[in-house]
Amino acid sequence: MPEIQDFVIRNFKGIKNVKIDLRGRSTSPVITLIGLNESGKTTILEAISHFVTGNRAVSSLFDGPYSKASGISLIPIQHKAAFSGAVAVRATIKLTEGDIDHLVKAAKKHGMKLDPEPLKNPVYAEKRFTFKDSVLTETMNYWTLNLFIKRGKATKFTAYQKPTKPTAFDLWTYVVRHIQQNLEQVSYFPTFLVEMPPRIYLEEHADETAINRHYRFALQDILTSINPELSTEQHIVQRIKEFKESQDSSSWLSRLLSSPRKTPIDSVFQNVSSAITKEVLGSWHRIFQKSIAIKSISVGWGVDEERDDMPYATFHVTDGESNYAINERSLGFRWFFSFLLFTGFNREKEKKTVFVFDEPAANLHAKAQAELLTSFARIASNGNFVIYSTHSHHMINPKWLGSSYIVENAALDYDGENAFGLDTKPTEVTATTYRNFVAKYPSRSSYFQPIIEKLEYVTPDLIGAGPYLIVEGITDFYALTIANSSNKKNRRLHLVPGSGSGSSGPLISQLLGQATDFSILLDDDKEGKKAAIKYREEWYLRESQIITLGEINSDFSGMAIEKLLGQDTIELIQANISSGKTPTKKQIGWHLAEACANNKPALEIMSQSALERLSEVLDFFDKRFNTAK
Structure with a gap:
């Protein structure tokens, strides 16, 4: 199947040119956009939602082919007064060997030999909105690919020319359709979709909100997944209208509710209820791997007599005893319900x-x-x-x-x-x-x-029998953790990061209260030695509980833990973070934290000599704790 390699966004709202790689820089299938409020994260995601394979239900929430808006909100903010140009979202696409083989065979059936080599080059698909004086004049999908063919006894490949007869087979159109039908589709879930309206009106109307339009489309997607022939317009809206017209009475609705003509409408909603219950509750168990009190989800219907007898749908959940409207449930439940409904139905199952x-x-x-x-x-x-x-x-x-x-x-x-x-x-x-x-x-x-807070946060490990080795900071913690995992030694200690050489008082207080064995490792610099004296005097700790690096090995005199890493490790870190400068202490800490979280092999993180020096420190305390047993 064709694969999207990256997205490039141009002139979209506050974006001049932004590129988001899917497959180029990393093998991870999860891409995280991190930024502060108003940084533009949402703008990037909205732009991607407008791509060629974007979902129509979500596109309806913004300016585009499925909304009634003028497109003015797509224009670069500083140029809204008079913008003439193009707003574009482009993807780089790679065809697989299977795609190329399929296209070569399709061309052969129509008397053409297709050159497979140019198809190994990137294909570009672009959604383009063209403006003149801030007025949207054209919305088009553009495909850029090179096709070269040979016919009959020709010896050279030549550029493919589209046929002049409208009924003739067009290889270019066939290739584009193959790519578009098999390409990953884009499904965007804005957070505000959790505000599901209490009633989802099933007809397009003058003051229809974007969220109502989204859920109206979503209901149709659910019906299509049940049976491609089912539609909200034909099998719900028209059935109600036809009955109303046949009665010519103000009491037509009460007659419908007691009429056999209600049964087919009920059947449609029963099918929808069953499909949603199966998909959403099944996904809940599969994704979160735990049970939920909800037994079923029901979708009902009604007619709003105050809005020109417009049909609507309602969503309820039941726990086996009571029914609750979904819009009345907690924010957390509504978020996950909308999320599971979105991931369950807003896509074609066979497509990535x-x-x-x-x-x-x-x-x-x-x-x-x-x-x-x-x-x-x-x-x-x-x-x-x-x-x-x-x-x-x-x-x-x-x-x-x-x-x-x-x-x-x-x-x-x-x-x-x-x-x-x-x-x-x-x-x-x-x-x-x-x-x-x-x-x-x-x-x-x-x-x-947010990344710093994540990397520098270590789950407290102060429950149990210890023993514990308190180190000065987070960089020391990760350096020693990596060294501790680099060999198969089963050392009898738990590392605990402090918040500075002289700031471990709260940890000492807690460990003394637990009557747990512990030691504190400090740098052998001026601040470390000062802190050692402070802890011994203020907390009446034994000499053996407060150790500076110089007391472990005289070669470490005057040194801090990061000095044990050595120049080889610093150069390795510098290469990994692609920096032309010597990494700062913070950069070293972030690198070690990330590498530790990813369980990287120790020798990919630091040099053998650094591991040996750090292991010597760990062995010193392991021996101390074993001797103290």
Whole structure:
């Protein structure tokens, strides 16, 4: 099947030119867009939703072919007064060997020999919105590919020419249709879709909201999945209208509700209810791997007599005893219900999908966000992709940082004096890969603060019998953790990161209260030695409980833990973060944390000599704890 390699967005709202790689930079099927509020994350996702294979139900929420809007919101913000040009979303596509073989055989059936070599080059598909003086004049899909063929006894391949007869076989059109029919489809889930209306009106109407239009399309998608012949218009709306016209009475609705003509309409909704119950509850068990109290989901119908007898649908859930309207349930339930409904029906089952989520579960508690993050790994399998935006550290998975982007808006300077966007800089949204951003701008940490919080957070491990080795900071913790995992020694200690040489008082208090054996490792610099004296005097700790590096090995005198890494490791880290400069202490810490989270082999992270020095430190404390038993 054809594969999308990347998306390139031009002139879309605040975007001049942004590229998002799917397959080029990383093997991860999950792409994370990380940025602060108003950084432009949503703008990038909206642009991707407009791609050639975008879902019509979601496209209806924004300006485009399925909405009634004029397209004005697509124009670059600073050029809305008089914009003439194109807004475009382009994808680079790669054909597989199977695709090429299929196309060669199709051409052969029509007397042509298709050259397979040019088809190994990238194919480009572009959704283009053309404007003149800020008026949308054209919306087109453009495909760029090279076809070369030979006919009859020809010895050379020549560029394919489209036939002049409209009834003749057109190879170019056939190739494009093959790609479009088999290409991954884009399904975008904006967070505001959780606000499901209490009534979903089944007819298009003058004041129809974008969300109603979305769910109206979604209902049709569900019907199509049950039976391609079923439609809301023919099998629900028209049946109700025909009965109303046949009665010519103000009491027609009560007659319909007691008439046999109601049965076929009920049957449609029963089928919808069964399909949603099976798909949503089944997905809940499959994705979250736990049971749910809800037994079934029912979809009912009614007629709004105050809105010109317009038919509508309602959603309810039952736990076996009571029925509840979905719009009355908690935000968390509504979010996951909408999410599962979206992932279950807004796609063609046989096609691979690029799922796009805007700030998923942003208003939910940390546990719900963690569950959703786990579910993404299951959804992004078998050729599917997930692209999502976030500014929550609970929604960061260190394993996906290789495919993560830092999104920023040039109009806002969160590290500057004017952090509230009160200046007049033009909006310009950019997306830089996480590794490149950290290498180029290590001091601009506010832009990737969620990653720092995730990498520097270690689950407390202070319940149990110990023993514990407290180290000065997070960099020390990860360096020693990597060394501890580099061999098969079963050392009798648990590492605990502190928050600075002299700030481990709360940890000491807790461990003393638990009567647990512990030691504190400090750097052998001025601050470390000062802290050692402080801890011994203030907490009455034994000499053997407070150790500086110089006391372990005189070769380590005057050194901090990071010095044990050595120049070879520093150069290895510098190469990994693609930086031309010596990495800072923060960059070293972030690199070690990410490598540790990804379970990288120790020798890919640091040199053998560094591992030996750090192992010597660990062996010293392991011996101390074993002697103290």
